[in-house]
Amino acid sequence: MFAIDQYAYTSRLRPVHPGEKLAFALVTMVICLASVSPAAPLAVLLIMTGAVLFRAGIPWRFYLKLMTLPLSFLIIGVLTVAVSISTGPPPPLLSGRTLGGITIGFTAASLQLAVLLFVKSLGAVSCLYFLSLTTPMVEVISLLRRFKVPALFVELMSLIYRFIFVIMETAEKMYVAQSSRWGYASIKTAYISLGQLVANLFGKSYHRSQALFTALQSRCYNGDLRVLETPRAPSRSNIMLIAAVDLFLAVLALYTGGGLIARIHP
Amino acid sequence: MPEFILEADTVEFSYPDGTRALQGVFMRIPRGAKVAVLGSNGAGKTTLFLHFNGILRPAGGRVRFDGREVRYDHRSLMQLRKNVGIVFQDPDSQLFSASVFQEISFGPLNLGLPREEVRRRVEEAMQATEITGLKDKPTHLLSYGQKKRVSIADILAMEPAVIICDEPTAWLDPKHAEQVMELFKRINNGGTTVILSTHDVDMAYSWADYIFIMMHGTVIGEGTPEEVFQDGELLFRADLARPRLVETWAQLRNKGLLPADLPLPRSWTELFELVPTRRAPGTGGPAPVYVLDREGTPACAACSARRR
Numbered sequence: 001m002f003a004i005d006q007y008a009y010t011s012r013l014r015p016v017h018p019g020e021k022l023a024f025a026l027v028t029m030v031i032c033l034a035s036v037s038p039a040a041p042l043a044v045l046l047i048m049t050g051a052v053l054f055r056a057g058i059p060w061r062f063y064l065k066l067m068t069l070p071l072s073f074l075i076i077g078v079l080t081v082a083v084s085i086s087t088g089p090p091p092p093l094l095s096g097r098t099l100g101g102i103t104i105g106f107t108a109a110s111l112q113l114a115v116l117l118f119v120k121s122l123g124a125v126s127c128l129y130f131l132s133l134t135t136p137m138v139e140v141i142s143l144l145r146r147f148k149v150p151a152l153f154v155e156l157m158s159l160i161y162r163f164i165f166v167i168m169e170t171a172e173k174m175y176v177a178q179s180s181r182w183g184y185a186s187i188k189t190a191y192i193s194l195g196q197l198v199a200n201l202f203g204k205s206y207h208r209s210q211a212l213f214t215a216l217q218s219r220c221y222n223g224d225l226r227v228l229e230t231p232r233a234p235s236r237s238n239i240m241l242i243a244a245v246d247l248f249l250a251v252l253a254l255y256t257g258g259g260l261i262a263r264i265h266p
Numbered sequence: 267m268p269e270f271i272l273e274a275d276t277v278e279f280s281y282p283d284g285t286r287a288l289q290g291v292f293m294r295i296p297r298g299a300k301v302a303v304l305g306s307n308g309a310g311k312t313t314l315f316l317h318f319n320g321i322l323r324p325a326g327g328r329v330r331f332d333g334r335e336v337r338y339d340h341r342s343l344m345q346l347r348k349n350v351g352i353v354f355q356d357p358d359s360q361l362f363s364a365s366v367f368q369e370i371s372f373g374p375l376n377l378g379l380p381r382e383e384v385r386r387r388v389e390e391a392m393q394a395t396e397i398t399g400l401k402d403k404p405t406h407l408l409s410y411g412q413k414k415r416v417s418i419a420d421i422l423a424m425e426p427a428v429i430i431c432d433e434p435t436a437w438l439d440p441k442h443a444e445q446v447m448e449l450f451k452r453i454n455n456g457g458t459t460v461i462l463s464t465h466d467v468d469m470a471y472s473w474a475d476y477i478f479i480m481m482h483g484t485v486i487g488e489g490t491p492e493e494v495f496q497d498g499e500l501l502f503r504a505d506l507a508r509p510r511l512v513e514t515w516a517q518l519r520n521k522g523l524l525p526a527d528l529p530l531p532r533s534w535t536e537l538f539e540l541v542p543t544r545r546a547p548g549t550g551g552p553a554p555v556y557v558l559d560r561e562g563t564p565a566c567a568a569c570s571a572r573r574r
């Protein structure tokens with residue numbers, strides 16, 4: 001999570017208007033999820049991966065690692081869809097066997113569904129990664145603010161985001177201080193140390209929130225965390241590019257609407 | 267215009283847990299001055315500063331800004347906080363936004379200024395603190411010194427009449443500490459009154475126009491740096507060391523290397539200019555420096571260096 005945050009601030013797509021990136025990721029994801037054939041999601045996966053690796057300059061190793069994160073869930077999910085178990089008369093199996101009246105195997109329909117599910121999920125995940133690897137949280141929050149999302153929600157989000165790091169740092173310092181005094185030398189001391197760390201962290205966080213409130217007050221805080229946004233000019237060529245890519249994907253999704261496998265096995 | 271911009275008149279304050287943090291503080295801050303407040307840990311510096319800005323309310327005594335007693339209704343408080351800005355000791359408890367630009371814009375926006383004016387002030391504050399290059403960096407990726415400078419810019423952008431900075435140089439490396447002190451000098455040249463708290467006597471001596479020494483919740487001494495740091499008894503009571511410059515000067519004077527009637531120098535350069543160059547008799551060149559070698563017979567420093 002912290003690595004994603006760092007890449008978001010240093011990616012080559014950072015200067016691009018966050019609204020454009022958000023629109024691109026969301027529209028593409030909708031097309032990907034709405035498609036009933038694997039062709040469009042596959043194209044989405046390729047395009048997003050290309051954008052992340054070549055336009056944003058994220059190292060491929062890191063991206064690959066991120067993509068494998070949802071893979072384990074995905075494989076389990078896809079397998080349960082692909083394998084059909086039935087007790088009645090055996091359906092037209094592509095392969096499988098019957099044992100004592102129970103048929104286990106793949107049918108064309110279940111396989112097709114599994115493949116579709118697999119590429120759709122990966123495609124959607126790649127859209128989300130594109131957004132989070134190129135657009136820092138700060139800018140996402142600004143965007144929400146501009147879209148008139150309720151102030152309370154936006155302010156909470158930005159404070160939480162900021163404090164995740166402050167608290168992480170505090171916890172890290174305490175951990176170092178404890179382990180340098182053999183606080184984690186054995187399982188028993190480790191439990192004790194961890195308990196103290198958590199308890200202290202709570203106290204410290206409370207203290208920090210008080211200190212923050214004092215500091216805000218001294219800058220004339222009166223209930224509204226108002227900040228100034230730096231205006232960003234949207235780029236016409238980027239918008240055209242996004243429109244073209246998404247149009248292509250939409251057409252692809254519609255044109256292949258019947259589904260690839262369905263065509264091969266009518 | 268009153269001569270003193272901020273006054274604490276026998277201010278008393280206790281924290282809810284019963285700590286009597288301030289016990290009748292009397293402090294008057296000269297308008298447009300560079301003021302240093304010295305005092306050991308727990309002397310009450312931070313607590314006093316929070317009174318100057320209306321965050322804490324005195325249990326006894328009063329605080330005056332610009333000759334008028336501070337009132338604690340909403341509008342008077344906003345007015346006071348607009349004029350008196352505090353840079354807090356720990357930047358992490360001051361910075362609330364992950365974006366440097368947005369962070370600095372918070373104060374001026376609260377003052378109800380138009381957006382263009384806010385933008386101008388933020389840019390200026392970033393320039394003054396040399397953080398323009400960090401504008402798009404998130405605050406959690408900044409170093410401590412950078413965070414400190416952002417927290418100073420926070421207050422600069424509000425353009426207050428008085429800037430209070432709690433321990434500006436603690437944990438800064440010498441180079442950045444120097445830079446921050448230079449920055450405060452520049453801010454002061456623009457007419458802003460600057461108050462700093464510090465434990466660094468050397469820094470206080472060379473930087474400040476006026477010094478207060480606090481201890482156990484009271485002011486136990488005040489005056490110009492020359493006055494304060496020549497008062498051995500006061501320094502002893504406050505547990506403070508003499509600035510190295512003053513110490514060196516006193517030693518040189520006691521050893522007869524400096525005439526007794528010269529004023530106290532404010533910088534090392536000034537001191538070195540006071541030290542006369544002794545000429546070796548007859549030659550016109552600098553006299554050789556003698557050191558005692560092991561046998562106790564004087565030997566020429568240059569010769570012994572060559573021998574080694």
Ligand SMILES: Nc1ncnc2c1ncn2[C@@H]1O[C@H](COP(=O)(O)OP(=O)(O)OP(=O)(O)O)[C@@H](O)[C@H]1O
Pocket residue numbers: 281282283285286287305306307308309310311312313314
């Ligand atoms: N929130 C608090 N609750 C209770 N006691 C406090 C609180 N803050 C400070 N004190 C106490 O008040 C006294 C004065 O503290 P203060 O922070 O003003 O000292 P200081 O001069 O700023 O010290 P330092 O140089 O360490 O920053 C101390 O004894 C301290 O323990």
Ligand SMILES: [Mg+2]
Pocket residue numbers: 311312313355432
């Ligand atoms: Mg303090």
